[in-house]
Amino acid sequence: MPVFYDTHAHLSDPGFVSDLPEVIARARAAGITRIFCVATDLTSSKRCLELAEEHADLYAVVGWHPSDAADAPADLRPALLDLARHPKVAALGETGLDYYRRPSTRSGFSEADDIPYKQKQVELFHQHLEVAAELGLSCVIHQRDALEETLAQLEPFAHRVRGVFHCFANDAAALRRVLGLGSIVSFTGILTFKNGQNIRDVVAETPLGQFMLETDSPYLAPIPYRGQRCEPAHLIETARVAAEVKGCSLEALSAATCRTADGFFLQNRLPT
Numbered sequence: 001m002p003v004f005y006d007t008h009a010h011l012s013d014p015g016f017v018s019d020l021p022e023v024i025a026r027a028r029a030a031g032i033t034r035i036f037c038v039a040t041d042l043t044s045s046k047r048c049l050e051l052a053e054e055h056a057d058l059y060a061v062v063g064w065h066p067s068d069a070a071d072a073p074a075d076l077r078p079a080l081l082d083l084a085r086h087p088k089v090a091a092l093g094e095t096g097l098d099y100y101r102r103p104s105t106r107s108g109f110s111e112a113d114d115i116p117y118k119q120k121q122v123e124l125f126h127q128h129l130e131v132a133a134e135l136g137l138s139c140v141i142h143q144r145d146a147l148e149e150t151l152a153q154l155e156p157f158a159h160r161v162r163g164v165f166h167c168f169a170n171d172a173a174a175l176r177r178v179l180g181l182g183s184i185v186s187f188t189g190i191l192t193f194k195n196g197q198n199i200r201d202v203v204a205e206t207p208l209g210q211f212m213l214e215t216d217s218p219y220l221a222p223i224p225y226r227g228q229r230c231e232p233a234h235l236i237e238t239a240r241v242a243a244e245v246k247g248c249s250l251e252a253l254s255a256a257t258c259r260t261a262d263g264f265f266l267q268n269r270l271p272t
């Protein structure tokens with residue numbers, strides 16, 4: 001059976017509290033041999049580390065999500081440095097910029113309110129990049145409605161810090177710019193959606209070796225689970241469509257995506 005990694009799952013999400021052991025067991029039975037548990041704040045960072053300590057095939061990605069930036073401490077670097085000393089921390093994140101839900105999109109707020117909101121995200125992203133550069137870690141990057149600013153922030157760190165633009169949903173021109181900075185992308189279950197042709201087109205353009213697969217559990221369940229809680233076992237549905245789009249066997253996709261993830265997450269930290 002071809003094996004895959006789920007390179008982005010929020011197993012610390014409250015949606016998994018009641019049945020996490022079963023979720024992990026189903027992932028293993030489906031051939032998911034590594035799961036990267038991605039945090040969104042310090043509490044979930046610690047939870048992801050606990051899970052990684054409990055399970056040999058789970059790893060932690062520690063950091064603070066840009067959408068929650070307002071709640072982050074002014075300087076996250078000491079906490080990141082402290083957490084990242086743990087040998088099962090595989091990367092920092094998820095970090096980046098998300099301008100989609102900016103204050104001015106809600107009633108009672110103006111565009112003036114967007115300025116400090118964006119500024120805090122930029123500062124937090126920059127702190128992740130600084131710590132990643134210092135420790136030789138990669139960064140899991142979340143980007144929505146902020147491509148130019150995200151690339152501008154990453155550029156001074158390019159070729160020192162590798163990013164993965166997770167849940168990649170931009171076009172082929174954006175893809176080339178990401179790859180040009182030495183970063184890579186990863187694709188979610190959106191790839192399987194009927195209206196996901198734009199994503200399939202970008203997958204077709206992405207060389208094997210420059211992308212990974214993820215579920216972003218509990219979000220974005222692939223067809224035929226769309227609308228349900230997503231879990232790592234569902235990754236195989238995304239892999240099937242990716243193999244079809246790439247015109248390769250599941251075995252070849254397995255080998256390429258696992259090797260890419262080993263290089264991205266573990267090269268500086270753990271023997272693979």
Ligand SMILES: [Zn+2]
Binds near residue numbers: 142166167
């Ligand atoms: Zn994200």
Ligand SMILES: [Zn+2]
Binds near residue numbers: 008038094
């Ligand atoms: Zn995520």
